Amino acid sequence: MERMLSGIKPTGRLTLGNYIGAISQFVQFQDEYELYIFIANQHAITIPIEAKELRKNTKDLIALYLASGLDPNKVTIFLQSDVAAHAKLGWVMTCMSYMGELQRMTQYKDKVAKQETGITAGLFTYPCLMAADILLYDPKYVPVGIDQKQHVELARNLAERFNNRYSDTFTIPEPKMTTVGQKIYSLQDPTKKMSKSETNPKGTIDLLDDPNLARKKILSAVTDSLGIIQYDPENQPGLANLLTIQSVLSKEPIDSIVSRYQGKGYGELKQEIGQTVFDFLSDLQARYKNVLDKKIVDEVLAQGAQKASRIADKKIQKVYRKIGFNI
Numbered sequence: 001m002e003r004m005l006s007g008i009k010p011t012g013r014l015t016l017g018n019y020i021g022a023i024s025q026f027v028q029f030q031d032e033y034e035l036y037i038f039i040a041n042q043h044a045i046t047i048p049i050e051a052k053e054l055r056k057n058t059k060d061l062i063a064l065y066l067a068s069g070l071d072p073n074k075v076t077i078f079l080q081s082d083v084a085a086h087a088k089l090g091w092v093m094t095c096m097s098y099m100g101e102l103q104r105m106t107q108y109k110d111k112v113a114k115q116e117t118g119i120t121a122g123l124f125t126y127p128c129l130m131a132a133d134i135l136l137y138d139p140k141y142v143p144v145g146i147d148q149k150q151h152v153e154l155a156r157n158l159a160e161r162f163n164n165r166y167s168d169t170f171t172i173p174e175p176k177m178t179t180v181g182q183k184i185y186s187l188q189d190p191t192k193k194m195s196k197s198e199t200n201p202k203g204t205i206d207l208l209d210d211p212n213l214a215r216k217k218i219l220s221a222v223t224d225s226l227g228i229i230q231y232d233p234e235n236q237p238g239l240a241n242l243l244t245i246q247s248v249l250s251k252e253p254i255d256s257i258v259s260r261y262q263g264k265g266y267g268e269l270k271q272e273i274g275q276t277v278f279d280f281l282s283d284l285q286a287r288y289k290n291v292l293d294k295k296i297v298d299e300v301l302a303q304g305a306q307k308a309s310r311i312a313d314k315k316i317q318k319v320y321r322k323i324g325f326n327i
Helices: 016-029 051-067 085-096 099-103 106-113 121-135 146-166 211-219 237-250 254-260 266-294 297-323
Strands: 003-008 034-039 075-079 141-144 174-177
Touching: 003 016, 003 121, 016 034, 016 051, 016 141, 016 237, 034 051, 051 075, 051 266, 051 297, 075 297, 085 121, 085 146, 085 297, 099 106, 099 121, 106 121, 121 146, 141 146, 146 174, 146 297, 211 266, 237 254, 237 266
Parallel strands: 003 034, 003 141, 034 075, 141 174
Antiparallel strands: none
């Protein structure tokens, strides 16, 4: 199998957008690739976060991954901080990066544009650590959404730069873009991504939301005044967003859903989608509680860290030797 790697930050609660855009893809990929998934807890401290919140978010995230169908016998799941090679290679990649490259990275650039204060050096340099996260494992593919593609591009550039300077060391990773469900948008503002940091609670559905509340959010989702059920993201972004949610969760193609609703109204469609989301969350949360009751999270992480460390430690030793750290 070809190797694939992905990571997720344990900041905020996971949303339906996270499930559709990432987790549901991983469940499929685990049978097609040698899949490594790490919890990027070192990235989580680029902005202030309470230790108690970080611990809870991390445990919930892993439990939800397992509840969603990720099998630790097929997927290597581990904490970034449990594998010391991440931080070690992160510093090497920081020294390989140019200021101009990092100034163009979206998260830093957006905060500067908004004239935010208190921007940390970690927020500026975290793309170097992200590149290290990827390159340690020589993955062929990194699944990303549109807004994360630039991080893989930086990793590619740094890998090529290192290889050219010190000889072939890293595989050049390829971004793997998803199709349906690539990005899920706010239910109240379909021009913005559904986010863990959403300010309007009606705009996002958390995976641990009460299923009845989630159904109400679907029923109150913004659509348009056209009154025609069709998939047109440009002119009907709210409706297109709802159709995407229904398609991914029900596994029914969008064309089929649209065909079934010819001549019908938005209200009837929202009722069906609301029920689909209700059923999905009810089942997911039952499995999530079962994972926590079994207390298997620590065991999964220990097993994952051991397997990941075997690869990462070998790679960092190779890097250190080529740089000249080992005398």
